[in-house]
Amino acid sequence: MTLYTPSPAVAEALAAGRPVVALESTIITHGMPWPQNLEVARKVEDTVRSNGAEPATIAVIDGTLHVGLTDAQLEALAQTRGVAKLSRADMAVCMSQGRTGATTVAATMIAAELAGIAVFATGGIGGVHQGAENSFDISADLQELSQTAVTVIAAGAKAILDIPKTMEVLETLGVPVIAYGQDKIPAFWSRDAGLPAPLRMDTAAEIAGAHIMRGKLGLPGGQLVTNPIPVEAEIARETLAPIIARAAQDAADHGIAGKNVTPYLLQRIFELTEGRSLEANIALVLNNARLAAEIAQEMCKITK
Ligand code: PSU
Ligand code: MN
Numbered sequence: 001m002t003l004y005t006p007s008p009a010v011a012e013a014l015a016a017g018r019p020v021v022a023l024e025s026t027i028i029t030h031g032m033p034w035p036q037n038l039e040v041a042r043k044v045e046d047t048v049r050s051n052g053a054e055p056a057t058i059a060v061i062d063g064t065l066h067v068g069l070t071d072a073q074l075e076a077l078a079q080t081r082g083v084a085k086l087s088r089a090d091m092a093v094c095m096s097q098g099r100t101g102a103t104t105v106a107a108t109m110i111a112a113e114l115a116g117i118a119v120f121a122t123g124g125i126g127g128v129h130q131g132a133e134n135s136f137d138i139s140a141d142l143q144e145l146s147q148t149a150v151t152v153i154a155a156g157a158k159a160i161l162d163i164p165k166t167m168e169v170l171e172t173l174g175v176p177v178i179a180y181g182q183d184k185i186p187a188f189w190s191r192d193a194g195l196p197a198p199l200r201m202d203t204a205a206e207i208a209g210a211h212i213m214r215g216k217l218g219l220p221g222g223q224l225v226t227n228p229i230p231v232e233a234e235i236a237r238e239t240l241a242p243i244i245a246r247a248a249q250d251a252a253d254h255g256i257a258g259k260n261v262t263p264y265l266l267q268r269i270f271e272l273t274e275g276r277s278l279e280a281n282i283a284l285v286l287n288n289a290r291l292a293a294e295i296a297q298e299m300c301k302i303t304k
């Protein structure tokens with residue numbers, strides 16, 4: 001029994017040593033509303049392709065871990081309601097029970113490493129939630145970055161999180177946090193989280209080189225590349241702060257907990273910004289797909 005099923009295009013690219021970029025599916029099922037979720041999923045794949053790499057969207061469908069989806073599978077996933085949200089804890093259970101689930105950053109990293117894919121593009125990673133000192137809500141994405149050798153390109157930690165605490169945890173776990181092309185950490189919908197970046201790199205080649213050096217040193221884990229949202233799509237921090245506070249209060253009032261927190265907040269912010277948050281989200285995901293494809297190409301050059 002094979003553990004995962006690559007799509008024909010992904011299998012071919014991997015066999016030929018061509019660049020491949022992993023993509024998550026929770027952003028499709030839990031991060032964006034229908035039908036934009038399908039449109040964006042297709043656009044992200046096209047962006048990876050037009051930038052010289054093969055996209056591999058990852059999901060568990062009827063118990064099979066798919067690395068690369070056909071367009072029909074992508075469409076079905078985007079339309080299905082009640083799809084499970086899978087992280088490290090529940091991926092094996094979903095597979096052994098023959099169920100369907102979308103992969104978060106953590107689960108996508110596990111699948112990517114298994115398939116030999118070193119680069120993964122997403123929107124934002126999970127992190128330490130505001131009030132974590134009481135709720136203990138810290139995303140499994142952080143732990144995963146410390147143990148699975150995949151370079152993840154994101155637009156920073158979402159502004160719904162406690163970004164300083166998220167940075168502290170990443171430092172403790174030994175995860176390199178690299179800001180692309182600037183000295184500051186970006187905050188998903190805005191380019192500046194008000195914190196200096198621990199590391200800065202200005203080219204895809206440097207990022208690829210650092211990933212490979214980490215492997216040579218025998219250090220487990222990956223890298224987090226934080227790629228600032230394009231200027232024209234940015235929403236200012238001051239604009240978002242009261243909206244996020246309101247969404248967080250609503251989540252508390254409704255007793256939202258566990259893995260429902262992130263999807264609830266994203267949906268609420270979408271409503272409160274009248275869709276502006278989604279437009280920004282789309283722009284930053286495409287921007288990350290572009291950079292990820294470049295990094296994947298550079299990695300292939302080094303390892304060839
Ligand atoms: N970014 C988005 N939308 C999302 C997510 C990220 O714009 O839905 C998802 C990712 O899959 C990430 C997950 O891994 O949220 C984090 O969830 P949690 O905080 O429950 O670990
Ligand atoms: Mn959580």
